[in-house]
Every structure is written in structure tokens, then in C-alpha cells.
Amino acid sequence: MRPQSDGMPQPLLASAAASTASGDTAWLLAAAALVLLMAPGLAFFYGGMVRSKSVLNMMMMVFGALAVVMVVWVLVGYSIAFGDDLGGGLLGDPTQYAGFKGMLEADPDAAYPITIFAAFQGLFAVITVGLIAGAIADRTRFGTWLVFAGLWTVLVYAPVAHWIFDFSAGDHVGGWMANKLGALDFAGGTAVEINSGAAGLAAALVLGRRVGFGRDPMKPHNLTLVMVGAGLLWFGWFGFNAGSALAANNTAAIVFVNTLLAGCTGLLAWLAVERFRDGHATSFGAASGVVAGLVAITPSCGSVTPIGAMVVGIAAGAICALAVGLKYTFKYDDSLDVVGVHLVGGLVGTIIIGLLASSDVTSVDGLLYGGGADQLGKQLVAAGATLLYSFTATAILVWVLEKTIGFRVDPEHEVAGVDLVIHAETAYDLHVTGGARPHFGPGTGSMHP
Amino acid sequence: MKLISAVVKPHKWEDVRQALEAVGVNGMTVSEVSGYGRQKGHTEVYRGAEYDIAMVPKVRIEIVADDHDVEQIVETITKAAQTGKVGDGKIWVTPVESVVRVRTGDTGPAAV
Amino acid sequence: MKLVTAVIKPHKWEDVREALETFGVTGMTVSEVSGYGRQKGHTEVYRGAEYDIALVPKIRIEIVVDDADTEDVVGIVTKTAHTGRIGDGKVWVSPVDTVVRVRTGDKDTAAL
Numbered sequence: 001m002r003p004q005s006d007g008m009p010q011p012l013l014a015s016a017a018a019s020t021a022s023g024d025t026a027w028l029l030a031a032a033a034l035v036l037l038m039a040p041g042l043a044f045f046y047g048g049m050v051r052s053k054s055v056l057n058m059m060m061m062v063f064g065a066l067a068v069v070m071v072v073w074v075l076v077g078y079s080i081a082f083g084d085d086l087g088g089g090l091l092g093d094p095t096q097y098a099g100f101k102g103m104l105e106a107d108p109d110a111a112y113p114i115t116i117f118a119a120f121q122g123l124f125a126v127i128t129v130g131l132i133a134g135a136i137a138d139r140t141r142f143g144t145w146l147v148f149a150g151l152w153t154v155l156v157y158a159p160v161a162h163w164i165f166d167f168s169a170g171d172h173v174g175g176w177m178a179n180k181l182g183a184l185d186f187a188g189g190t191a192v193e194i195n196s197g198a199a200g201l202a203a204a205l206v207l208g209r210r211v212g213f214g215r216d217p218m219k220p221h222n223l224t225l226v227m228v229g230a231g232l233l234w235f236g237w238f239g240f241n242a243g244s245a246l247a248a249n250n251t252a253a254i255v256f257v258n259t260l261l262a263g264c265t266g267l268l269a270w271l272a273v274e275r276f277r278d279g280h281a282t283s284f285g286a287a288s289g290v291v292a293g294l295v296a297i298t299p300s301c302g303s304v305t306p307i308g309a310m311v312v313g314i315a316a317g318a319i320c321a322l323a324v325g326l327k328y329t330f331k332y333d334d335s336l337d338v339v340g341v342h343l344v345g346g347l348v349g350t351i352i353i354g355l356l357a358s359s360d361v362t363s364v365d366g367l368l369y370g371g372g373a374d375q376l377g378k379q380l381v382a383a384g385a386t387l388l389y390s391f392t393a394t395a396i397l398v399w400v401l402e403k404t405i406g407f408r409v410d411p412e413h414e415v416a417g418v419d420l421v422i423h424a425e426t427a428y429d430l431h432v433t434g435g436a437r438p439h440f441g442p443g444t445g446s447m448h449p
Numbered sequence: 450m451k452l453i454s455a456v457v458k459p460h461k462w463e464d465v466r467q468a469l470e471a472v473g474v475n476g477m478t479v480s481e482v483s484g485y486g487r488q489k490g491h492t493e494v495y496r497g498a499e500y501d502i503a504m505v506p507k508v509r510i511e512i513v514a515d516d517h518d519v520e521q522i523v524e525t526i527t528k529a530a531q532t533g534k535v536g537d538g539k540i541w542v543t544p545v546e547s548v549v550r551v552r553t554g555d556t557g558p559a560a561v
Numbered sequence: 562m563k564l565v566t567a568v569i570k571p572h573k574w575e576d577v578r579e580a581l582e583t584f585g586v587t588g589m590t591v592s593e594v595s596g597y598g599r600q601k602g603h604t605e606v607y608r609g610a611e612y613d614i615a616l617v618p619k620i621r622i623e624i625v626v627d628d629a630d631t632e633d634v635v636g637i638v639t640k641t642a643h644t645g646r647i648g649d650g651k652v653w654v655s656p657v658d659t660v661v662r663v664r665t666g667d668k669d670t671a672a673l
Contacts, residue, residue: 216463219607278606288608325609337608415460424494426502437501452566452655466597466615476598476651478568479616513653543655549635551569551642551649560651 025112027248032116034239035123039066039130041236045229045287046134049336052221053417054138055427061133061145066126068149073122073158074100080158081121082166082174089176092162111247120243121165125157127240128192132394134336135200138218139210139414142422144407148397156199156393160191160386183382184362184375186255187244189299189350190386197343198390200334206398207408209333211415218335223283230287234263237294241301251302254361258301258309259294265310266293269317285321292320292341296349303357303366312352316345347383354379450548450561451519455510455540456484457530462508468529469512472521478511488536505536513548515558562660562669563631567622567652568596569642574620580641581624584633589624600648617648625660627673 043059050058069077076094083092097103103114129149133140164185166174177183177190185191210218220226241259245252270289271281296316297309304312324340327333334340354376357366365371401407413421420426457465462479469477483504490503514522523540531537550560569577574591581589595616602615626634631654638652662672 216460217612219605219610219612274606278609278611280606282606284607321609328610340608420491420493424492426493437503438498450653452653476596478594478619478621479597480592480594480621513651546563546654546656547635548651548653549639550651551567551639552645552647554639 021111023248024246025116027252028112028116028120028243028246031239031243032120032123034236035120035127035243036066036236038127038233038236038240039063039123041229041232042127042130043229044225045233045291046137046336048222048225048227048229049134049220050137051218051417052428054419055221055225056423056425057140057142057418058133058137060142060423061137061140062130064142064146065129065133065149068146069126069129069153070122072150072153073125074118077125077153077158078118078122080154081161082118084171085162085166085168085173085175089163089174089180091159092166092175117246121161124188124192124240125153125161128157128188128196129153131192131196131338131342132200132203135204135334135338136207137335138418139207139409140418141407141409144401144405147405148401148407151397151401152199152394155397156390157191157195160195160389163385164188164190164382177382177385181378181381182375183350183378184303184353184357184364185299185350185382186302187241187298189296189346190382193295193298193342193346194350194383194386195346195390197339197341197346198387199394200338201332201343202391202395203398204332204334204339206395206402209331210335211411213333214328214331220284223287226287227283230290234290234294237263237298241298245302254306255301257306258304258312259297261306261309262293262297262301262313262316263290264293265313266290266296266317267313269293269314270321271317273318273321288324288337288341289317289321292316292345295320295342295345296352299346299349300353300356303353303362303364305356305358305361308356308358311356312349315352316348319348320345343387347387350383351376351379450545450558451514451516452543452545453510453512453514453519453522453526453540454543455526455530456482456507456538457510457526458532458536458538459506459508461530461532462510465510465526465529468525469522472525474512474514474518474522474525476512480509480511482507482509484536484538486536507538513545513561515561562657562673563626563628564655564657565622565624565626565631565634565638565652566655567638567642567650568594568619569622569638569650570644570648571618571620573642573644574622576641577622577638580637581634584637586624586626586634589622592621592623594619594621596648596650598648619650625657625673627670 039062043062047055047059076098079094079097080092083096086093129152163175163177166178168174168179237259238256242252242256245255267286267289270285270292274285275281293313293316296312300312320341323344324337353366355366355368357364357375358369359365364375367373367376398407409418484507485504488505490505493500493502512522519542526540547556548560549556596619597616600617602617605612605614624634635652643649660672661668
């Protein structure tokens, strides 16, 4: 029994239920904040990977996406994703929750307030859009990027989120993948990873390769930033995955452990590939391997055992380490390997559920656990549908934006550096002389007479 | 012997390097310097405060060469580094009275 | 007067500095430069993409000296910077027309 602050003990059942609900709510609040941390984490991760002349722009694309996507999500995105289905399990009603209307009243029967659930989901959209920026680094107009961020959230993210995340309950009809198909995707292997990866590929193909791609050196300018970013992403990912349990309970705990393990084995597997293929295990490989493992465990964290999670990490770490070389073979400029890590990792994680799902953890057994190929088939359909829709819709959207307001930066500006041209800033002022003469205020020539 | 000094645009370094290798120049010193001239730099703005960044990043290439190689090297660099726009840089030649290769102690043309 | 320029391996800087100070050299300019030559640099691999890093860090030391000291200074640098392996660098001498000490306005030999 837990006494209230006035010293009067409350009945056990009511206080137990109240403390469970407040525990769920507290965890969801914290988890949402953790997911937000993944945005600056991604900004560092990507920022360190580009050349020093474009690090600020890369970070701006992620921060800008955060700002625009969240606003659009509240206005209409959440409603499309989680509103009552308009037919076929394809789209939710965009007016039902527009502007978060009707969501503010406290519900004593709910485990958590609907607003924090909606915010939590919106932050998933933020990360998904931010990931796409990595595919088109160094060559993208900032204003158009913000427009793209808003439109893509409405046209691509929200529908796919509806398909896989919106479960039917009572009168409410949700999306087709979650309900009619029965595909398993705990935290977004489809809606986030395959979605962003396919979109990144489409955008990279439509906008074209960077000036000097394949000839000029385009290597990470600050690997320490990349590692800091990977660390922050990992930390935030616990909110992303374990938060998707929507409860502070046993499932969340298992998901937490799986998320932890996949990052660990992802790192080891990527390093093993590097050591064997290139002769050196690198810090870049370590950071990449962690992320690859986390990408693949995102859909599978709620279906596999801890041993299964380790296998997921190994598969993703190894396969993605090999996949990132595809862009040189097929000559597409996926600048920061959104395809090699997020699309491929997302596919691995989503499909591997069909093999490794365990009824100790979830409702079905995968192929390797004696459950037959049924679930595997469902996973393949979900993965394929997401890939096709995302790629096609994004290609069209990017093409339209390029033709109307212009998406790609002038080649001369690209060579000069987007930090300077778009933001009039330099990230690193290492010049011994300071190198700048200030003039403040209107009409003044310089600070000193 | 002569010292050939060239100040060129950074993004031209790869072209210059390749062109020099093709004519047999196998050693040079490269440094990052700043140019200040007609190219005028750029302006940065931080919370409304404007800063004129007058210095423009350049690459300086220095080669100690035998007298009879000088003309070809200068021409090679000029052609490879040219963009036609302000800020392309300059190349100049100064006399070198003696040169020593530290590893072997060789002097004169054998050290170049 | 002469300008003695030396490009040497960075880890030899302390040895060279000490030897020059012992000899009586009171001032020099030191810069970080890159060497490009037979030392060939190294290869870095980023997610499977190989990059040839052709530039090798070096230290450049510049000393304006009296004609009489030139040979000694060249000898000291050559000896102390020596390792015997490729990439040890070069030392060369060029003529200097005038030199001025900024603090006092002293010229030529008085400025050294």
C-alpha cells in the first residue's frame, strides 16, 4: 500500500493501477525525449561524415527537418497516420485530429495521454526525414529541403505509418499491414528505415551525383563527431525501441536488451568484415556497425530472443558493411550511405523476423523456430510494399520540386561549399589571425574609426 | 637550380599534382596559405553581425628544380591551375644557390 | 645574407631546434607543410572506399643568416634531421637582398 501525501492510505488496487499508468506515462514522456535526442545525434553522426565545408549545412538539414516535420505532424500528419481509416487501410482521416484537436482532455482509463503518444510518433517522422538528408548531402537547397520535409511527411511518412503502426481497436479501423496483413514491425523497420532508405535512393538518383564524385576525396572530416553522434543515437534508440512498447513493462525490458545487443554485435560484425576485406578495423566502421545493428533490430526488437538479437546485429553489421560499396559499383551518389545502412539494414531487420521470431517473445514463431514460412511471407510483402511506394512517391516529389522551385544547388556553389553559400558561415575558425573584420550595426564601415 | 613557388586555388591541387607527375616532377612541398587580393573573400553573418572574411584559402606548391626544367614546370602548373577567374594565383621563380638531400647528403642537381 | 630553407620530418624538429640554438641561431620561422614525393603517403579506407593520402606532414624551417654562417647552418640541419629513410627532406639556400627587424628598423646584418 502506498500512502498519499495526507497520510491516508488508498485502496491497493486503485493505487496500483494509478502507479502503473503513471509509470507508463512517465516512460513514454522520457522515451519521446530520447527520440528527440536522436536528431542532434544524427546531426553529429552525419556532420562528421561530410567535408568540413558542408558540416553546418548537414546539421541544418536535420535541425530544419525536426522543426518543419513536427509542425506538419501536429497540423495534419498525426491525423493521417492514426485517424480512422478512410478505406483499404491506406490512409487515416486527416481532419479527425488536425491540430491535435479533441486530444487534450485527461482520460482516466488510458495508460498514457494521447498527446504524448502523438508527439512520440511525430519524433519518429522527424528522424525518418532527417535520415534522407544523408543521401543528398552537399548539394541541396535549404529552402526546398524544408518544403520537401513537410510534403514528404504528409505524402509518404504518414500513410506508411498508418499502414504499419495504426492498430484497429474497437470502432477504430487502422492500417492494412498491421491488421489485414499481420506483418510484425515493432518500432519502424518499414515506416522509418526502409522508408527513408528508399526515399534517399530515389532522391540521390533524381538529383544526381555530387561534382567530383568518384574523383575528388570525399571522406569524413571529423570522425570524433561521428562517434559522438553514434553514441547519442544509440542512447536515444532505447526510447525509439523500448518506448514503442508504450508501457514500462516486461516487453519494454526485453526490447531494451535486444536493442543493446544488436548494437554490440553489429559493431563486431562490421569490424570483422573490415579487418578481413581492408586490413584495418576502423572507428568509422565501429560507429557504422552500431547503427546498422540498431537499424535492423528496430523492427525485430519485439519478436526475437536476446540470442536472436545478437544474430540480427551480426547479419546487419556484415551485410551493410558489404552493401555500402554498391554505390561505387552502380555509380549512384548516396552520400552518407542511407541506402547501404538504412534501406539494406531495414530490409534485413524486417525480413529476418520471418526467420527468427520466437513465441517466447511475440505471438508467432519464425521459420527457424518451427513456425513455417507464413510470417516470412508477410514480412516480405510489408518490406516490398514500403520500398516500392516510398521510392516511387519520393522520386516524383523530388523531380517536381527540382523542376518547379529547384532542389539542387548550382555546381559552382557546390564546389565553393554550401555552408558558405547557403548559411554564410564557416564551421571552423582556425585561422591564426582570426581572418575577419567585423562591422556591426547599420551603415558602419568597421568597428573602429 | 631554382625554387618555383606557385600559389593556386585549392580545388586545382589534384589537377596540378597529376600534371606535374606526368612531366616527371616527383617531389614538392605543399602548404595551406591565405590569399588576400582582388578575389575579395566573402561575408559571414552571426546573429546579425557581419564579418568580412578578406582571406581566401589557397595552396602553395614549392619545387626545387634544375634550371633547364623550370620553363616546362611553370607552364605545366599554369595550364593545370587555370580557371580564368580572379584569384587563380601566381607562380614565381627564385634562385637557389645550393641544395642538400638530407637522407643521403647529395648536393646540387643530384639532390633535386 | 641568405635564406636557408629546410623541409624535414616533424619528429626531428626538437633535435634540429636544440642543435641550432646551441650554434647560436636566435630566430627562425616554422610552418607545418605537406610533402609530396617518393615517401608515397598512405591509404585510408572509409566504408570500403579507398583514399590515397599522398601528402605527408613536414615541418619547414626558414632562417635568414649571415653569408658566413650559411654552410654551418646547412650542415647542422642536415645532420640532425637525418634518419636515413626516404622522406628526410631537403635544405636549400637562396640569396636575400634585404632584411629588416620590424621592432627596431635595423637593416641587413644588424637585423640578424
